[in-house]
Amino acid sequence: MAASLLSQAMRRCSAHVCAAVAVRRALSSGAAAPSVFTRFLLKLSHYFYDVENILDWNGWLRTQAIIRKNRLFGYAQKNFGNNVAAAYYILTLRGSFRFAGQSEWFRPDSRGRFSYDFMSTPDAQIEEVDLSGTLINHNGLENLVKQNKLRTLSVRGCPEVDDWFLAHLHVFGESLVELDLSHCSRITVGGLAALQNLRKLERLDISGLPRLQNPGLVRILLEEMLPHCQVSGVEYEQGLIQPDSQEQTEDHHEASTHTGLRHL
Amino acid sequence: MWRKMFTSVPAFRALKAPCRSFKSSSRGPDKDFFKDLDAQLRAFRDKAAAAMPGSDWSPIELTPGLPPERADVVIVGGGVVGWSIAYWLKMKARVRDGLRVLVVEKDPTYSQASTVLSCGGIRQQFSLKENIMLSLFSAHFMKNINNHLWVVNEDPVDLQFNHSGYLFLASEKSAHIMEENYRTQRYVGAKVALLSPSQLKERFPWMNTEGVALASLGLENEGWFDPWSLLNALRRKAVSMGVYQCFGEVTGFKCAANLAETTDGEVLNVQRIKYVNVRMPNSLEYQPVECAVVVNAAGANSGKIASMLGIGLGPKESVSGVPLPVEPRKRFVYVVHCPDGPGLDTPFLIDYSGVYCRREGLGGNYITGMSPEETEEPDISNLDVDHEFFQEKVWHHLANRIPAFEQLKVSSAWAGFYDYNTFDQNGIIGLHPLVPNMYFATGFSGHGLQQSPAVGLAVAELILDGGFKTIDLSAFDLKRILLQEPILESNIV
Numbered sequence: 001m002a003a004s005l006l007s008q009a010m011r012r013c014s015a016h017v018c019a020a021v022a023v024r025r026a027l028s029s030g031a032a033a034p035s036v037f038t039r040f041l042l043k044l045s046h047y048f049y050d051v052e053n054i055l056d057w058n059g060w061l062r063t064q065a066i067i068r069k070n071r072l073f074g075y076a077q078k079n080f081g082n083n084v085a086a087a088y089y090i091l092t093l094r095g096s097f098r099f100a101g102q103s104e105w106f107r108p109d110s111r112g113r114f115s116y117d118f119m120s121t122p123d124a125q126i127e128e129v130d131l132s133g134t135l136i137n138h139n140g141l142e143n144l145v146k147q148n149k150l151r152t153l154s155v156r157g158c159p160e161v162d163d164w165f166l167a168h169l170h171v172f173g174e175s176l177v178e179l180d181l182s183h184c185s186r187i188t189v190g191g192l193a194a195l196q197n198l199r200k201l202e203r204l205d206i207s208g209l210p211r212l213q214n215p216g217l218v219r220i221l222l223e224e225m226l227p228h229c230q231v232s233g234v235e236y237e238q239g240l241i242q243p244d245s246q247e248q249t250e251d252h253h254e255a256s257t258h259t260g261l262r263h264l
Numbered sequence: 265m266w267r268k269m270f271t272s273v274p275a276f277r278a279l280k281a282p283c284r285s286f287k288s289s290s291r292g293p294d295k296d297f298f299k300d301l302d303a304q305l306r307a308f309r310d311k312a313a314a315a316m317p318g319s320d321w322s323p324i325e326l327t328p329g330l331p332p333e334r335a336d337v338v339i340v341g342g343g344v345v346g347w348s349i350a351y352w353l354k355m356k357a358r359v360r361d362g363l364r365v366l367v368v369e370k371d372p373t374y375s376q377a378s379t380v381l382s383c384g385g386i387r388q389q390f391s392l393k394e395n396i397m398l399s400l401f402s403a404h405f406m407k408n409i410n411n412h413l414w415v416v417n418e419d420p421v422d423l424q425f426n427h428s429g430y431l432f433l434a435s436e437k438s439a440h441i442m443e444e445n446y447r448t449q450r451y452v453g454a455k456v457a458l459l460s461p462s463q464l465k466e467r468f469p470w471m472n473t474e475g476v477a478l479a480s481l482g483l484e485n486e487g488w489f490d491p492w493s494l495l496n497a498l499r500r501k502a503v504s505m506g507v508y509q510c511f512g513e514v515t516g517f518k519c520a521a522n523l524a525e526t527t528d529g530e531v532l533n534v535q536r537i538k539y540v541n542v543r544m545p546n547s548l549e550y551q552p553v554e555c556a557v558v559v560n561a562a563g564a565n566s567g568k569i570a571s572m573l574g575i576g577l578g579p580k581e582s583v584s585g586v587p588l589p590v591e592p593r594k595r596f597v598y599v600v601h602c603p604d605g606p607g608l609d610t611p612f613l614i615d616y617s618g619v620y621c622r623r624e625g626l627g628g629n630y631i632t633g634m635s636p637e638e639t640e641e642p643d644i645s646n647l648d649v650d651h652e653f654f655q656e657k658v659w660h661h662l663a664n665r666i667p668a669f670e671q672l673k674v675s676s677a678w679a680g681f682y683d684y685n686t687f688d689q690n691g692i693i694g695l696h697p698l699v700p701n702m703y704f705a706t707g708f709s710g711h712g713l714q715q716s717p718a719v720g721l722a723v724a725e726l727i728l729d730g731g732f733k734t735i736d737l738s739a740f741d742l743k744r745i746l747l748q749e750p751i752l753e754s755n756i757v
Contacts, residue, residue, distance in 0.1 A: 042417050052416050063410075067411075166427065168484060190487070193426060196608070218626070224609075
């Protein structure tokens, strides 16, 4: 029944909405349809504790991988200084950065290998960081807190960037000028409220945040909160209920809940 | 003869049916057969599913919802503290069914539960080191909540956390206390900043800074969240780990009593709880639950539970004459609408007059309230809201601080209970000397929700390890009440 309702709802959706849904699916981390095998395991886990435990371990291992990637580089900090540790952390995450006063960017190659040239300048502070598409989270940000010259930070499309990450950004309150948060699937308006501590912020990109319910309103509120900041990526009309699109959004909502049900 | 036998067996008759239908054109028996078969198969499927491991099917009829006859730990009170204790007990026990934990909650709808009727704030701006650490730990727990409370096959937990810090305002008189608290908070590791009135005006232009000498703003780990989500997430995880949940009311205890003599020569009646009587809702039926340890996490009603054991009923000047100083206090929360009010940068504002205010959603709604004077405590027999209180006490303080609130409209209101510790407004965690197997986790005076994850761990450590390991909460022991040595917290809201 759910499937038939789903197909009915999908048919009523316009092509535009469907495309938007598809994009959102692709961007959000956990929304991909599970394979037949996974669904079989989930079914079994209703009946057998062992299967449930195996799935539990699997999830635990996955979170451990993220924790490992974002651990504090204490050894590097102690032996080579905060700047080298921060640079090393960024490169291991396959991000790229630029030192203050230099024009060239340090970035790993397509296989994640990088040169250790940054170790020759332990006093150089990082000015620009591009971490788009990496697994950085609020714990990993701890490696960068000493970079008080950081002017630009991009975390475009990072699946682990959440509201707690944004709340921790207050450490760059005196330096951060440009922030790109686009396509982070876990950011909500509750986290964006924490950006009030970034008094120097001039440019903010909030495009493609799937969990913002009315992005237009959020943009207005953000501009009110940070008067010197230019908020981009969202039109004022976005998220407003138009008389004819109201039905569509409801349909879309219905469709997504039904897909959710079906995945259970 | 064979033909006769075949026709007497229904199944064979059914098998023959197609031939017969060939001869006579009616298809009735044919349909009957498949309908029958379908029903039979469905019944078989249902029975097979019910007999699978994990279902609650039993060959004997039982009253649904009865608690188990035996449990290792019975937690009285299924609020956020109770479920947190249950979760941490199971987490620390590691082995499934290594520990049987039962949570008893009297209100299945949680309609009067303090957890869900609170404002849902979390802050580190306390004056006591223990309170700051409890709240920091809880913030850390919520940060990684999906690593802790992740359940196979369920959606990830969404606390709807709003990262807007608390803003405490201090007048000339209380500024030095705030500075001192600020130093304690920074020392323990909270991210707090002090603001002068001019900085305050620059940060929050919508605020009237008259009379403010100093302000402290939480930068990180502070804000508000949805209490129901936290409660449900803890409950879901605990139940998935094998905690028994029972909706019923604890009506009494069955104890084994021993006489013990103190060094002063006073004879004490030491009781050890053997059975907890759990009465089913809307019936007289009750089930005694045999148990080793009881945890009193009943919040506002924990004083009542303690008095069932005779705590506080003994003669004055004796140990049994000191009651548990926890009583329900009614607090009103008002939802006001003001389209011109402050926007996304609204902090959880706490004025030195005692009025608090926070944003609710993005549509110009705010939540506000204040604690009444000690002498004007409202009646606690029901949860009715006193609207006069807002008009007389709250509004003018609020409008004085935020001038835009002159034009506000009260859109709704509710009331909830604080588990108010009349002795020193701090949590009580520990054992009572007269009941050596009842642990107390109560009296948080409105901070129970934000401290619950840490308190749960502390109580679990106390039960399983015999002492505090993560956060030393020995200052919150029940001993301080018997010895009449209060530890005072200056930032009570």
